[in-house]
Amino acid sequence: MGKNVKANMYVDIVSLHNEVTGSCNICTVRFPNTKKVKFIVDCGLFQEEKYQKQNYYFPFEAEDINFALVTHNHIDHIGRIPKLYKEGFKGKTYASTITSQLMPYALNNTAEILSSSLQKNPNKVKKLLENSSIPTFLANTLTTPLFTVDDVSYAMENVVGVDYLKTISVDEHIAVTFIPNGHLLGASMILVAITYRKEKPIYILFTGDYAKENVFFDVKSIPEKFKDFPLNVVIESTYGTSLKKDIEYVFKENFLNAIKRGETVIVPVFSLGRSQEMLLELKKLQEENLLSTSIPIYLDGKLAHSYTDFYLSHLEYLKSDALTQNFMPHNVTRVTDYELRQALLSDRNCKIILTTSGMGSYGPAQLYLPYYISRPKCTIHFCGYTTPNTFGSRIKEIDKGEIFELNGIMTTKKANVLSTNEFSGHAKQEDLLDLLSNFNLKSVLINHGEENTKIQFAKTVIDKINPKGVAILSSSNYIRVGSHGIIKSYPVNDLNFNITD
Ligand SMILES: [Zn+2]
Ligand SMILES: [Zn+2]
Known part of the structure; x- marks a missing residue:
């Protein structure tokens, strides 16, 4: 050797x-x-x-x-x-x-x-x-x-x-x-x-x-x-x-309060994992009779639809309890066309929109957020990390009532913009x-x-x-x-x- x-x-x-x-x-x-x-x-x-x-x-x-x-x-x-x-x-x-x-x-x-x-x-x-x-x-x-x-x-x-x-x-x-x-x-x-x-x-x-x-x-x-x-x-x-003690479990309370006020609640979601988690979360609230099934839920984002279908067609990968196996809430509509998106922008009724991307910079969130940010009867609730310079980070930092420039147009932030780290x-x-x-x-x-x-x-x-x-x-x-x-x-x-x- x-x-x-x-x-x-x-x-x-x-x-x-x-x-x-x-x-x-x-x-x-x-x-x-x-x-x-x-x-x-x-x-x-x-x-x-x-x-x-x-x-x-x-x-x-x-x-x-x-x-x-x-x-x-x-x-x-x-x-x-x-x-x-x-x-x-x-x-x-x-x-x-x-x-x-x-x-x-x-x-x-x-x-x-x-x-x-x-x-x-x-x-x-x-x-x-x-x-x-x-x-x-x-x-x-x-x-x-x-x-x-x-x-x-x-x-x-x-x-x-x-x-x-x-x-x-x-x-x-x-x-x-x-x-x-x-x-x-x-x-x-x-x-x-x-x-x-x-x-x-x-x-x-x-x-x-x-x-x-x-x-x-x-x-x-x-x-x-x-x-x-x-x-x-x-x-x-x-x-x-x-540390775990620093996790703030605020989503449920924030969300239900906004619904009680009859607002449009927009939750920007990551297409894989967070979208399905949010659907499950809403299903739980419906089961607990905290969320009326008459309030419509919209899921927008092509990739979120695909991943949701992946979950639905691979239930064997998921937990076996009844709730997880049936995680789709009642009254969910998938947004797949321009007309429905436009209708949702002018609709003033209480509703829930889950939309990609989670940081608001890509996907249909790019359409909803700039529009709804100036509407007082709206809560935009982030449920994950937003990297600096994304639209999500930007609108989190602006104070409510503050005027800011948005794609060249001066806009007043009137919506509630909230976030939680509990779903990390x-x-x-x-x-x-x-x-x-x-x-x-x-x-x-x-x-x-x-x-x-x-x-x-x-x-x-x-x-x-x-x-x-x-x-x-x-x-x-x-x-x-x-x-x-x-x-x-x-x-x-x-x-x-x-x-x-
Ligand atoms: Zn990573
Ligand atoms: Zn990762």
Whole structure:
């Protein structure tokens, strides 16, 4: 055996995103025989305005990636998979079976949005690149959308659905297991096991976006055998500094008060998960006789309709109780045409409109919100996070009665604009620590959170759990891990993320 064979086995991990969207962890495995395997965990769209230009290039060669893993069907985790194939990625993308069934909906919808916004504003993309450090040769790719529905079809041919808790080989020396996760229907934590002859195996668990439970489906617990593995955990930290006691359960009261006042209640919803959760919530209120079935409910948003149909045609994925199995409330109308939308804008009667997108920036919400914001008999109730600069964030910040500019027209905010954090699909600090405390931890690598949140959460992990090593993942440093945890970090020096060892 030569020197090379004796060399260590390790994985270098770097995140493309410093904050919440554009999720993508790039992992390079070095085996003792110098073989190198490169894989990514998630490949999402950047959604914050300031990061949008990063959607147009990868700081690595797509063809160098051997395989991709996907944690769940949110566009900031899967949105650039078609682009990856377009750029020359030749490997497979592995996801849970349910996620693989859901992905075409999200990706085709995104392809449509991307091409329509490009048609509306072809200069927008070029503007994004001004004063950026992106090479100019990329500019000629910008006259076409990031990807098309054809690119989605091609990508989907290479997506492999894997059942929960079934361990499969994705490389001669790498096996993965998708572990149930309550964040979203189909969501997974992914356990990656790297083994090579007599070397001590390296285990890495990627939590993805994580929630312990879900109102719609049962989340199977983590198998005991995984709890003994010496584990490196890459954990999200979106709400790593928030505590459960800070959750304000205000939706029901706010909502029923608005209904009592005879208002139009508009709830901007995410198409997958939140739309169906809201339908279930309204069904519960009807069952409890708190909401009259004579008050009409409108569901607007093509993707929300598709996902609702997915739930209805896959009841086997949902909880088996009678309410969940019959979650559609009475008196629901799906809005599918222009005429009904126009009628809803002029209608003054008490009604409920559930509309995408959840942040108010896309979908039919773009029509309802600017119109209803100046109507006094209206409550607009957000039920999820709104990123800065979205229409949702903007109208939350304006005081009631304040005059503001809206698409060139001076408008007075007369509607009530409310929000709640009670429906979040992300674990709060207690549940994140709870999750970590299950394991034989060798290291904790923190990602998917605002920069300050990641640091604060890291301190809490050290304080409460004290694993051998704790690191912050970002695009600035590679973190090297082995079977015993963190080995070292070293800086990312160039755009191509070349390994510099
Ligand atoms: Zn998510
Ligand atoms: Zn996420």
